[in-house]
Amino acid sequence: ERIKSYGDIIAAATADEIRSVRPGESIGMRELAVAITLHVAIRVVFSVADADRRTEYTRAVTALMRANTAPLMLVPALRRELGGHGPWARLVRLRDDLDRLLSDDMALRQPDSPAGADMLDVLLSAVDPDATGEPGLAIHDQLRTLLAAGHETTATSMMWALYHIYRDESVRERVAAELAHCRAPAEITALPYLGAVIKEALRLHPPVPIVLRRLKEPLTVGGVACAAGKIVGIALYALHFNPSVWPDPDRFDPDRFLRSRISPFEYAPFGGGYRRCIGAAFASCELAVAIATIMQTLELRMPEREQNRREPRSVARGIAVAPAREITLDVIDRQPVAVTGGGR
């Protein structure tokens, strides 16, 4: 229910980010998707609506995300301060900067501010009053986790979905036809073909390419015995390109998701089981509403030279896997339609 209520905020944030885009310009998909997902996260997760304050958050979050490189995440030995110098010390400083903003905003709500519906309120209301330690710090951790796990992953998915929509005119036309009479976020998230386009983009380009578990007990996988304590992973590319489940697996074909029901053992862009992505429903809603708002507001076209190029490779970018090159689209026109969306 809460996620549905975020639909209006997502539409408003997207409309805001494309407000100044004019016909004749070219827009970079990466820049646009990152700006939209960051704007949405700052409003939904941190609940910041004021434009100046949002700029402060955008700066703090962008700097922190840039400093949060894959080597630091994957190699614990690199996480050393070295007398206040080096990449880890920088990351810690930037984390503290963001935490200061969060502490200021949390102090404004506690203890008497009315309970709202943003994620910070949800976390504050979930704090165990009997727990020892400082609850604020645990909440900072949760908020930063939501941001790190949700921002880059959703942004790269948005880029790939837009890439496929504008690369193939027949896909764009079918999505546009569905959107022609549909404005409310609740209707948009229920559109079957748009939903299938997003799912197919996530099949071909899962932003998190491998889902890992540490074994609690011994397990034999495909004839290979693995001891307790070992880490095993599901390679999503292997799963999503298995030709016995996905005929012609390299082809972008959203209709696969309309033709048959797909099992979670065949398709898992959000992982699975007990630790499945907690943001899956939110991300799916965000992708549908943001893409719809872009398509209903701007008439875009992929330049011919990009149409004729090979599909970009996927490369590691932060915690997600993104297109190796920036994709730009030409802005042909702006639609005179008003995009709905209230927001806070």
Ligand code: HEM
């Ligand atoms: C298209 C966008 C996204 C993709 C593809 C994605 C993918 C994933 C995957 C594969 C996992 C690991 C699941 C597992 O181990 O079984 C994960 C975990 C997680 N995701 Fe996402 N995610 C996305 C968006 C989001 C968003 C928007 C949020 C937050 C609002 C979020 C928050 C999290 C968190 C907190 C976890 C850890 C869950 C746990 O360990 O219990 N994700 N995500």
